[in-house]
Amino acid sequence: MEKSKPYVILSAATSIDGKIATSTGFSNLSSKQDSIRLHKLRSKVDAILVGKNTVLRDNPMLTVRHTKGKNPIRIILDSEGTISKTSKILQTSKKIPTIIAVSKIISKTNLNKLHQFPVEVIITGKKSVNIKSLLKKLSDKKIKTILVEGGGTVNWEFVKNNLFDELIITISPFLIGGNDAISFIQGKGFEKISKSPNLRLKSTKRLKNHLVLNYEKV
């Protein structure tokens, strides 16, 4: 029998004050060396998962480019199926396997739009995508490891529902501030520190002025 969920790693580059983007959406906080590290990690996982806002803001490729290796499957959480036809994700879906996870609220128009591309559409959840059920479906497809690359709203869903196993955070030498700048974990947050998952610091790696922290859940 397949496991109920793949092994999930949450990954991000944050400023010293825990932001993953400025209020205007600038999010490229990694150094060249850190990007190479990230791409090596990408080449070792079965899939990368991000939220719709990250696609909207960054127009990412989510491929392996700074090292040699295979591209993981790309998974986008997009309840209403609103990502643009011109996004790099949809435009490159012929070459790179792509899954768009939507919920039952998706309109026929948006579903038809997605079906114009060679992507797999997984429908789960009433309003937003039901992550637990999605992970089960992905596990059934033999996806064993997923790198969750944000943003903050998606990260919170994985933390809140205790659906992650490991964290790899690069602390970049920047101070961003701003109430509207996105943090590594968004959402409602925990009211008591006792609700926070217990984390063990597995390793640290210094890349000049960047610090890579690797935690696992206890």
Ligand SMILES: NC(=O)C1=CN([C@@H]2O[C@H](COP(=O)(O)OP(=O)(O)OC[C@H]3O[C@@H](n4cnc5c(N)ncnc54)[C@H](O)[C@@H]3O)[C@@H](O)[C@H]2O)C=CC1
């Ligand atoms: N520095 C870094 O490492 C990274 C920075 N970013 C930045 O994060 C920002 C985007 O973060 P957020 O606005 O928090 O959005 P997000 O990228 O986490 O996307 C959230 C959206 O995903 C969709 N979604 C569907 N089902 C969902 C579910 N079950 N749970 C959560 N979301 C679901 C919803 O439309 C929701 O609004 C961008 O500015 C991006 O540049 C993103 C990734 C990494």
Ligand SMILES: Nc1nc(O)c(N)c(N[C@@H]2O[C@H](COP(=O)(O)O)[C@@H](O)[C@H]2O)n1
């Ligand atoms: N680890 C990490 N460091 C950063 O500095 C980042 N900006 C991100 N962001 C994630 O990577 C996506 C961009 O991927 P491509 O370079 O287009 O392949 C971005 O959308 C975030 O998910 N991560």
